[in-house]
Structure formats: structure tokens, C-alpha cells
Amino acid sequence: xxxxxxxxxxxxxxxxxxxxxxxxxxxxxxxxxxxxxxxxxxxxxxxxxxxxxxxxxxxxxxxxxxxxxxxxxxxxxxxxxxxxxxxxxxxxxxxxxxxxxxxxxxxxxxxxxxxxxxxxxxxxxxxxxxxxxxxxxxxxxxxxxxxxxxxxxxxxxxxxxxxxxxxxxxxxxxxxxxxxxxxxxxxxxxxxxxxxxxxxxxxxxxxxxxxxxxxxxxx
Amino acid sequence: xxxxxxxxxxxxxxxxxxxxxxxxxxxxxxxxxxxxxxxxxxxxxxxxxxxxxxxxxxxxxxxxxxxxxxxxxxxxxxxxxxxxxxx
Numbered sequence: 075x076x077x078x079x080x081x082x083x084x085x086x087x088x089x090x091x092x093x094x095x096x097x098x099x100x101x102x103x104x105x106x107x108x109x110x111x112x113x114x115x116x117x118x119x120x121x122x123x124x125x126x127x128x129x130x131x132x133x134x135x136x137x138x139x140x141x142x143x144x145x146x147x148x149x150x151x152x153x154x155x156x157x158x159x160x161x162x163x164x165x166x167x168x169x170x171x172x173x174x175x176x177x178x179x180x181x182x183x184x185x186x187x188x189x190x191x192x193x194x195x196x197x198x199x200x201x202x203x204x205x206x207x208x209x210x211x212x213x214x215x216x217x218x219x220x221x222x223x224x225x226x227x228x229x230x231x232x233x234x235x236x237x238x239x240x241x242x243x244x245x246x247x248x249x250x251x252x253x254x255x256x257x258x259x260x261x262x263x264x265x266x267x268x269x270x271x272x273x274x275x276x277x278x279x280x281x282x283x284x285x286x287x288x289x290x291x292x293x
Numbered sequence: 294x295x296x297x298x299x300x301x302x303x304x305x306x307x308x309x310x311x312x313x314x315x316x317x318x319x320x321x322x323x324x325x326x327x328x329x330x331x332x333x334x335x336x337x338x339x340x341x342x343x344x345x346x347x348x349x350x351x352x353x354x355x356x357x358x359x360x361x362x363x364x365x366x367x368x369x370x371x372x373x374x375x376x377x378x379x380x
Contacts, residue, residue, distance in 0.1 A: 132367055139364065168367065175369045180312050220309055220370055245310065 075101040075288055078116045080146070082108045082137045087123035087159065087268060094271045095120075099284055108137070112145035117291040118155045119146055121162030123213070123266060133176060133216045134164030143169055155199055155287060156260045160214055163252070163262030172255055172262045173229070174221030176214075180245025184215040188277070189265060190240040191251050194233070198254055199290030200261040200283055201236050208279040210265035212243065217264040219246035219253075229253060237263060294346040296380035297353045303366040303373045304338035313337040341365050344380065353377050 077095050081088045088105060095103035104113050112119065127136035137143070143165075150156050150171055158166040166172045179185060188211050193204045221229065226247055229235055237252030244264075252263035267280025305311045314335040321332045347353035357375050366373040 131365070135364070135367065167369075173369075175367055177309070177370060178312055180310065182312050182316055218310075218312075222369070245312070 075099070075118065075291055076113075076116050077101050077103045077118045077120060078106045078113050079103060079120045079122055080106050080108060080142055081122075082124070082126035082140060082165075084126045084128055085122050085124035085161070087161075087266065090266075090268045091120050091122045091159070094268045094280075094284065098271050098281070099288070101288075106142065108140040108142045110142065112142060112149060116149075116154070118157065118287055119149055121146070121156065121158040121165050122268075123160030123162060126161055126165065129216075132164075132168065134161060134166075134168040137161075137165045138168035138170075147171065150255075150257075150260050153257065153259050155290065157200065157283075157287070158260070158262040159266055159268065160212075160217075160264055163264055164216060166260060166262045171260050172253055173225045174219055174247075174253075176216050176264070177218045177220050178216050179214070179218050182215075184213070185217070185243060186213045187211065187243075189243050189251075191237045191265060192240055194235050194238055198236055198258055198261070198286070200252075200254065200263075200286050202289055203285035204282040207240070208237075208282060209270070209277060210267055210279050211269045211277075212265045213269075214244070214264055217244045217246065219248075219250040219264075221247060232256070236261060237265070294348060295350075295353075297345045297347060297350065297377050298380050299343050299345045299353065299357050300376040301341040301343075301357065301361045301365050301373055302338060302376075303341070303361070303371050304336055306370055306372055309370045311336050338371075339365075345377070350377060350379075 267283040270280035
């Protein structure tokens with residue numbers, strides 16, 4: 075497994091992702107600065123969490139215009155797997171690779187806590203190894219998923235909500251925590267699987283997301 | 294090339310919840326405005342001001358629309374209004 079973790083100015087979960095990929099999973103993981111070209115022959119691109127461009131304008135909006143995003147678009151269009159975590163999810167929405175947008179939480183607070191997620195489907199590249207329910211940490215102020223009525227209806231009809239909060243944590247429409255694109259190769263997820271991948275850090279619920287990806291790439 | 298003063302006002306779409314606006318509305322209510330003055334339906338948006346150089350006003354307006362639609366606003370959740378005036 076060969077992974078590229080994109081580093082935008084203001085990313086701060088890039089090293090967590092690199093650490094989990096390398097030390098926990100034994101994958102080859104490359105940190106890729108947003109002005110560089112995407113490394114060749116990668117199996118997975120991770121857009122990590124953080125505050126790219128200081129969250130200026132809108133979360134993810136300026137990173138969506140970063141030079142690397144052209145390569146990421148081409149990679150995704152070719153069927154490559156892209157995982158956007160937290161700010162990465164916001165970037166994918168702003169880049170138009172996923173529908174909708176993430177707005178400020180309904181209570182205007184930054185939420186940093188563990189939340190339970192229902193895994194809505196386990197036939198995707200990102201969830202095939204997940205149990206029905208996983209607990210992951212969230213850490214965001216803009217995690218309130220918003221989309222037009224027609225978009226929401228389509229997302230549900232096409233079963234593209236992969237992860238759903240058990241409880242309403244931020245006001246997100248339909249308690250959406252993670253959605254997948256039409257092709258099934260791009261996932262945006264507000265909770266942080268990379269922060270829940272080692273017993274030392276309290277929980278390992280996130281490992282099943284990475285295990286799913288390993289299985290998908292090996293297939 | 295002619296210069297223009299441009300302004301883009303970005304507002305959340307009416308159907309998108311605006312928790313900031315609601316919080317401010319709640320705070321204003323606590324100011325104790327009563328009787329003939331009531332402040333309601335507060336929405337929080339953004340204003341961008343910029344200088345444009347373009348061959349003519351139509352070109353400036355078109356360029357500004359592109360900037361607003363693709364960068365300054367997110368059409369999924371926001372609407373925008375444009376103003377262009379001679380510098």
C-alpha cells in the first residue's frame with residue numbers, strides 16, 4: 075500500500091495520518107506538499123484534517139484551489155481512492171468532488187469528543203471491514219453538513235451516506251458524518267479514524283476504515 | 294484599461310440555517326429593545342471589495358461574476374450580489 079498524505083499550509087493531522095499509515099499499518103506513506111505533484115503509483119490519497127489556509131474565506135475553500143488539487147481530481151477521476159478527513163472533507167466539498175458543504179455547528183461550538191457512528195453500508199472501499207457501529211473522535215467547528223433537498227434525497231436514495239452519527243452532534247442534515255461520491259472511490263468523513271487507531275490512544279475504532287481500504291486496494 | 298470599483302455581498306441562502314445570525318438575534322433581544330423597535334431575521338454575510346481593470350463594464354461584471362461564483366461564494370449554501378462602478 076502506497077499512500078500520499080497531502081500537506082496544505084495549516085494542515086495539522088498530516089503527521090498523525092503518516093504515523094498511522096507507517097508505524098501502525100506498515101504502509102509506505104509520502105507527505106506531499108500542496109505545491110508538489112502527486113507522487114506516481116499511489117493507491118490512496120488522504121486529505122488530512124487541520125485548518126488549511128487558516129480556514130479563511132470558508133473552511134476548505136482556498137485549499138480546494140491549491141495546485142495539487144488538479145492532480146487529486148485526475149487521480150479521483152481515474153478511480154483512485156481519496157479519503158478526506160475533517161478539513162479534508164470540507165476541501166472535497168469545496169472542490170466539488172463531493173456534494174454539499176460543511177457549515178458552522180448549530181451551537182457555534184468547537185466539538186472535541188468521541189461520537190458513535192452507525193456504519194450505514196459495508197460494501198464500500200472505506201467500510202467493508204467496519205463493524206456496524208464504530209466510535210471515533212470528532213474535533214471540528216464546521217461539521218454541520220448542509221445540502222439542498224434534492225441533493226440530500228439523492229444521497230439517501232443512492233445509499234451514499236456511509237457513516238451517520240447515532241446522536242445529533244452538530245446539526246448535520248440527516249446526522250450525516252461521512253458520504254461517498256457516485257463512483258464509490260472518494261469519501262469525506264468528519265470524524266478522525268487516524269486518531270483512533272492505537273490502543274495507547276484510547277480506541278482503535280478507526281483502524282477498520284484503513285483495513286477496508288487495504289482490502290479494496292488488494293482486490 | 295478602465296478601472297472599476299467592485300463589491301460582492303455574500304449571504305447565506307434563506308433555507309440554510311444561520312446559527313450565527315440566530316445567536317446575534319438572541320443577544321440583541323437581551324439589549325431590551327421593546328415597543329416600536331424590533332430587530333428580527335438577522336443574517337450574517339460577507340462583503341468583498343476589490344479593484345478591477347477591464348476593457349469595459351460588461352467585461353468587469355462578467356469577471357466579477359466568475360470570481361463570486363467560483364471562489365468568493367459557495368453557491369451550494371450562499372447567494373451573492375454584485376456591484377460595479379467606475380473608479
